[in-house]
Amino acid sequence: MAASKRADRRTALLLIAPAMLVLVAINIYPFIYALYISLHTFTLGRPTPPRYIGWSNYRDLLDDDRFINSLWVSFKFVAIAAAVEFLVGFALAFLFSAKLRGMATLRKLAILPIMVMPLASGLIWFYIFNENFGAMNWFAFLLGAPHRIPFLTDGKLAILSLVLADAWQWTPFVMLVMFAALQAIPEYVYEAAKMDGLTPWQTFWRVTLPLLRSAIWVVLVLRVVDAFRMIELIYLMTRGGPGGATETLSWYIYSTGFLDQDLGSAAAEAVVMIIAVSIIAQIFVRRLNYGAAT
Amino acid sequence: MPRVEFNRICKTYADGTRAVVDLDLAVADREFLCVLGPSGCGKSSTLRMLAGLESISSGDLVLDGRRINDVPPQARDMAMVFENYALYPHLRVFENIAMPLVARRRPRAEIRERVQQVAETLQIVEYLRQRPQTLSGGQRQRVALGRAIVRRPKMFLMDEPLGHLEAYLRVQLRAELRRLHERLGATTIYITHDQEEAEAVSDRIAVMENGRLQQLGSLVDLLDRPINRFVAEFIGRIPINMLPARLAGDGQNLQVGAAMMPLSGAQSAKLRSGGTDPLTLGIRPEHVALSSGSAGETISGLSGRVRVIEPQGDSTVIIADTPAGRVSALVPSGCVPSAGEVIELHFAMDCAHVFGADNINLLRAARNSE
Amino acid sequence: MSTIVPDKKNAVGAATGARNLAIYLAACLFVGFGLFPLYMMITTSLKTDQQTFAWPPVWLFTPRFQSYYNALFVFGGRSADHYLFNSLVVTLSSSALAVFLGAMAAYGLARFRFRGNRDVAFYILSTRFAPPVGFIVPIYLMVQRSGLLDTQIALIVVYTSMNLSFVTWILRGFFLEIPIEIEEAALVDGYTRWQIFLRVALPLVRPGLAATAILSAIFSWNEFLFASILAPGDAATIPVYLAGFSASMNIDWGEYMAVGTMAVLPIMIFTLALQRHLVRGLTFGAVR
Numbered sequence: 001m002a003a004s005k006r007a008d009r010r011t012a013l014l015l016i017a018p019a020m021l022v023l024v025a026i027n028i029y030p031f032i033y034a035l036y037i038s039l040h041t042f043t044l045g046r047p048t049p050p051r052y053i054g055w056s057n058y059r060d061l062l063d064d065d066r067f068i069n070s071l072w073v074s075f076k077f078v079a080i081a082a083a084v085e086f087l088v089g090f091a092l093a094f095l096f097s098a099k100l101r102g103m104a105t106l107r108k109l110a111i112l113p114i115m116v117m118p119l120a121s122g123l124i125w126f127y128i129f130n131e132n133f134g135a136m137n138w139f140a141f142l143l144g145a146p147h148r149i150p151f152l153t154d155g156k157l158a159i160l161s162l163v164l165a166d167a168w169q170w171t172p173f174v175m176l177v178m179f180a181a182l183q184a185i186p187e188y189v190y191e192a193a194k195m196d197g198l199t200p201w202q203t204f205w206r207v208t209l210p211l212l213r214s215a216i217w218v219v220l221v222l223r224v225v226d227a228f229r230m231i232e233l234i235y236l237m238t239r240g241g242p243g244g245a246t247e248t249l250s251w252y253i254y255s256t257g258f259l260d261q262d263l264g265s266a267a268a269e270a271v272v273m274i275i276a277v278s279i280i281a282q283i284f285v286r287r288l289n290y291g292a293a294t
Numbered sequence: 295m296p297r298v299e300f301n302r303i304c305k306t307y308a309d310g311t312r313a314v315v316d317l318d319l320a321v322a323d324r325e326f327l328c329v330l331g332p333s334g335c336g337k338s339s340t341l342r343m344l345a346g347l348e349s350i351s352s353g354d355l356v357l358d359g360r361r362i363n364d365v366p367p368q369a370r371d372m373a374m375v376f377e378n379y380a381l382y383p384h385l386r387v388f389e390n391i392a393m394p395l396v397a398r399r400r401p402r403a404e405i406r407e408r409v410q411q412v413a414e415t416l417q418i419v420e421y422l423r424q425r426p427q428t429l430s431g432g433q434r435q436r437v438a439l440g441r442a443i444v445r446r447p448k449m450f451l452m453d454e455p456l457g458h459l460e461a462y463l464r465v466q467l468r469a470e471l472r473r474l475h476e477r478l479g480a481t482t483i484y485i486t487h488d489q490e491e492a493e494a495v496s497d498r499i500a501v502m503e504n505g506r507l508q509q510l511g512s513l514v515d516l517l518d519r520p521i522n523r524f525v526a527e528f529i530g531r532i533p534i535n536m537l538p539a540r541l542a543g544d545g546q547n548l549q550v551g552a553a554m555m556p557l558s559g560a561q562s563a564k565l566r567s568g569g570t571d572p573l574t575l576g577i578r579p580e581h582v583a584l585s586s587g588s589a590g591e592t593i594s595g596l597s598g599r600v601r602v603i604e605p606q607g608d609s610t611v612i613i614a615d616t617p618a619g620r621v622s623a624l625v626p627s628g629c630v631p632s633a634g635e636v637i638e639l640h641f642a643m644d645c646a647h648v649f650g651a652d653n654i655n656l657l658r659a660a661r662n663s664e
Numbered sequence: 665m666s667t668i669v670p671d672k673k674n675a676v677g678a679a680t681g682a683r684n685l686a687i688y689l690a691a692c693l694f695v696g697f698g699l700f701p702l703y704m705m706i707t708t709s710l711k712t713d714q715q716t717f718a719w720p721p722v723w724l725f726t727p728r729f730q731s732y733y734n735a736l737f738v739f740g741g742r743s744a745d746h747y748l749f750n751s752l753v754v755t756l757s758s759s760a761l762a763v764f765l766g767a768m769a770a771y772g773l774a775r776f777r778f779r780g781n782r783d784v785a786f787y788i789l790s791t792r793f794a795p796p797v798g799f800i801v802p803i804y805l806m807v808q809r810s811g812l813l814d815t816q817i818a819l820i821v822v823y824t825s826m827n828l829s830f831v832t833w834i835l836r837g838f839f840l841e842i843p844i845e846i847e848e849a850a851l852v853d854g855y856t857r858w859q860i861f862l863r864v865a866l867p868l869v870r871p872g873l874a875a876t877a878i879l880s881a882i883f884s885w886n887e888f889l890f891a892s893i894l895a896p897g898d899a900a901t902i903p904v905y906l907a908g909f910s911a912s913m914n915i916d917w918g919e920y921m922a923v924g925t926m927a928v929l930p931i932m933i934f935t936l937a938l939q940r941h942l943v944r945g946l947t948f949g950a951v952r
C-alpha cells in the first residue's frame with residue numbers, strides 16, 4: 001500500500017508539474033524580477049546597463065503627484081463602476097428571474113456584451129461619445145441639452161463616461177451570475193418562508209440574501225479586481241486625460257513603462273499594485289467556502 | 295360551523311396531471327383529521343392547496359365561511375410540516391425553529407424560551423447549534439416539526455411529520471402531538487402512511503385514491519364498513535382476502551368455489567336487490583377460522599392446503615390454496631397447522647363484504663341493520 | 665415589492681398583467697441598452713463617411729460593404745485578414761495548451777492527496793487575480809532577452825498561463841463530480857493511473873473541456889495589453905491592429921468598425937453556444 005501511495009504522489013507531481021512550470025515562469029518569476037527591476041534605474045532602449053539604486057524608486061512614488069492621483073482615480077473608478085454594476089446587475093437578476101414567456105431569450109440577448117473584446121467596446125463607446133457626431137450627444141440634444149456635451153474631454157464627465165462603458169459590458173455579467181445563484185436557491189425555501197409568515201421584505205433579508213452570500217462575494221471581488229486593472233477603455237477613449245482625470249494606476253504603470261520608457265519606476269508601481277490586488281484576492285479566497293478544497 | 299371546506303376542489307398541474315379531482319371535504323373546528331392513501335394519490339397536493347402554496351384549479355376553498363382561494367399563504371395563519379422538511383440551509387437548527395417567531399417580531403427572550411421548550415419536546419436540544427446539512431433525516435424531520443409547533447397557528451398541516459423516525463420515538467411523539475392538539479385545539483390535517491398512527495392521533499381518517507376522496511371515518515368504520523373494494527384492500531394490517539363469488543340460486547347463500555356461505559336475511563336482501571354477478575367476497579384474515587382434518591359437516595367451509603406460514607408474534611398468518619383462490623387466515627400461534635396440511639377454512643360471514651362489478655361494497659352497514 | 669421574491673408560476677396570488685408589462689418594459693430597455701452599441705458598430709461599418717459624420721445621425725440608409733472590402737483586400741501593407749489569422753493561431757494554440765495542462769493539473773489536484781494540495785490549488789486560483797499590467801514590465805524584458813519579441817510564441821505562453829487558473833479550477837470541479845468508483849473499477853481492471861486519466865476521466869468531463877476551451881479562446885482572442893507590448897508588429901493580433909486605428913489623425917470609421925465587427929461577432933456566437941457553462945466558467949466554479 002505504501003508503495004502505491006508513493007507512486008500516487010509521483011503521478012500527482014507529474015500531472016501538476018507542467019502547469020506549475022508555466023505559472024512559475026509567467027507569474028512567480030516575473031514578480032521577483034519586477035522586485036529586482038524596481039530597485040534599479042532602468043530605461044527602455046538606453047544602452048547603459050541598469051544601476052542599483054535601492055528603494056529610491058519607491059521613495060519617489062511617495063512624492064509623485066501623478067502616482068498619488070492615479071491611486072485616487074483608480075479608487076474612484078473602481079468604487080463607482082463596481083457599485084453601479086453590482087446594484088443594477090443585482091436588481092436585474094431579480095427582474096430576469098420573472099417566469100414570463102420570452103424571458104429566456106431576453107436574457108440571452110442581455111448577456112451578449114460580456115464577451116465583446118474590451119478594446120472593441122472602447123472603440124464603440126469612443127464613437128458613441130464623440131462630441132461632434134456621436135449618438136450620445138444626439139440623445140442629449142433630444143433631451144434638451146443646450147450645447148454639445150464634451151463627454152470625453154471634460155475632467156468630471158470623462159470618468160463617468162468610462163464608468164458607463166464599463167458598466168455596459170459588466171452589468172450583464174453581474175446579472176448573469178446573480179441570476180444563476182438565484183436559480184440555485186430551492187423553491188421549498190421560499191415556501192417555508194411563506195408558511196412561517198415572512199413578508200417579502202423579511203424573506204429577502206433573512207433568506208434570499210444570506211443564501212446569495214458567496215455569489216455576491218465572487219461577483220464583487222471579480223468586479224473590483226477587474227475594474228482595477230482595466231486598461232483598454234482608457235487606451236481608446238481618454239488615454240488618461242483630460243489632465244490626468246482618468247489616469248488610473250493601471251494606465252499610469254503602462255504609460256510610465258512604455259510611453260515614458262522608465263521601467264524601473266513602472267516596476268515599483270507594479271509591485272505596489274500586485275500587492276494591493278493580492279490583499280483583496282486573499283481576503284476573498286479565504287472567505288469563499290470551497291468545501292471540496294480541503 | 296366547519297372550519298375548512300373543500301368544495302369540488304380540483305388540482306391539475308401544468309403537465310396535465312390531475313392530482314386532485316372534485317374533492318368535497320369538511321373539517322370541523324378543533325378536529326384532528328388524518329389523510330391516508332397510496333403514494334401519488336394527491337395527499338400532498340391537497341395539503342399544499344390548503345396552505346396556499348399551490349393554486350387551486352377549480353372549486354372553492356372555504357376557511358371560516360370565507361373563500362380563501364386567492365389568499366396568500368402568509369395571511370392564512372397555518373403552520374406546515376413539509377414532506378421534504380424544507381429547512382433553511384443557511385440557518386442553524388435554533389434559527390430554523392425560531393423563524394416563525396422572528397417573522398412575528400416576538401421578543402428575543404420569548405423566542406429563546408419557546409424554541410428551547412420545543413427542542414426538549416422533540417429531543418433535539420443537542421442539535422440546536424448545527425446546520426441542517428449535518429443532520430440525519432429523522433433529526434431534520436423533528437426540526438421541521440419544531441418549526442411548526444413553536445407557533446400557535448389556527449391550523450397545523452403536517453405532511454408525514456413522523457415518517458422518518460423509528461417506531462419508539464414515533465409512538466412517543468405522536469402522543470405528544472395529540473396532547474398538543476388537546477391543549478391548543480388547533481385544527482390539524484395530518485398525512486401519514488401508518489394506519490395505526492392515524493387511528494392513534496386522529497378524530498377521523500380520510501382515505502384518498504387517484505385524487506379522489508374515497509371514505510371518511512374512524513379506523514373501525516373503514517375496517518368494518520369499507521365503502522368500496524379499494525378501501526377494503528388499502529386499510530387493514532394484513533391484506534383482505536378477495537374471492538370470486540356468486541349468489542346461489544336460492545338467494546340465501548353465497549357460492550365461493552364449491553362452498554356455500556350462508557347469508558343473513560338482511561345480507562341476502564341487499565345482494566338480491568343490488569347485486570349482479572360477478573361478485574367478490576371480501577373477508578379479512580382475522581375473520582377466517584381453521585379446523586384441520588377431513589371435510590366436516592359444515593357447508594360454510596372451504597378446504598385448502600397450507601402453503602405459507604408467517605409467524606407474527608402471538609398470532610400467525612396462514613396462507614392456503616383453495617379451489618376459489620388463495621386465502622389467508624390469522625390464527626393464534628398456539629394452534630398452527632403444518633405446511634402442506636389440508637385444512638378447512640371457516641368465514642365469519644357477518645363480517646364479510648361483498649363487492650359488485652363496480653367495486654362498491656353491497657353489504658355496507660349490513661351489521662348495523664341487524 | 666413582490667419581485668424581490670421570485671414566484672412560481674402557479675403560486676397563489678400570481679403576477680398581475682400590469683406588473684408583467686412593467687417587467688417586460690424594463691427588461692427590453694436593458695436589452696436595448698446592451699445591443700445599441702453593437703448596433704452602432706455594425707451600422708457604422710456599413711455607412712459612407714458622409715453618413716457617419718452626419719448631424720443629426722443617419723438611422724436609415726442603404727448598407728454598403730466597401731469598408732469590409734477595404735479592410736480585407738487593401739493593397740500595400742498588411743490587411744485585417746493577416747491579423748485575424750495571427751489571432752486565430754495564438755488563440756487556438758494557447759487554448760489547447762491551457763486546457764491540456766489545466767486538465768492534467770486539475771486531475772492531479774482532484775484525485776490525489778498530498779501535502780500542499782490545498783495550497784497549490786489556491787495558488788493557481790489566486791493567479792486569476794494577478795493584474796496583467798503589474799507583470800507587463802518583467803515579462804516584456806524576459807521576452808526581449810530571449811529574442812521572442814513580436815513572435816506568436818511569446819503570446820501563446822503568456823495566454824496559456826493566464827488561462828490556466830480558471831481552466832484548472834473549473835475542471836477540478838468537474839473531476840470531483842465523477843464518482844470515484846468508476847475510476848476504481850478501471851484500476852481493478854488493470855489500467856494505469858495515466859490510462860485512467862486519458863481514457864476514463866477525460867472523456868467523462870468532455871462538457872467541461874469544451875466550456876473551458878471556449879472560454880480560453882475568448883480570453884486569448886480578446887486580450888490586448890500583452891499583445892500590444894509583446895507583439896506590436898508583424899505578429900500583432902487583431903485588437904492591436906484595431907488599436908492602431910485610433911492613433912491615426914483621420915480615422916476611417918467605416919473600416920475601423922468593419923474590423924471591429926469582424927473581431928467581435930465570432931465571439932458572440934461562442935457566447936451563445938456556451939450559455940450552459942458560462943457562469944461556472946466566469947466565476948471559476950464558485951457559482952453554477
Ligand SMILES: Nc1ncnc2c1ncn2[C@@H]1O[C@H](COP(=O)(O)OP(=O)(O)OP(=O)(O)O)[C@@H](O)[C@H]1O
Pocket residue numbers: 307308309311312313331332333334335336337338339340377
Ligand atoms: N408540481 C407538480 N407538477 C406535476 N405533477 C405533480 C406535481 N406535484 C405532484 N404531481 C403529481 O400529482 C400527483 C399527486 O401528487 P402528491 O404529491 O399530491 O401525492 P401524495 O399523495 O402526496 O404522494 P406521497 O404519499 O408519495 O407523498 C402525482 O401523480 C404526482 O406525480
Ligand SMILES: [Mg+2]
Pocket residue numbers: 337338339377453
Ligand atoms: Mg406527499
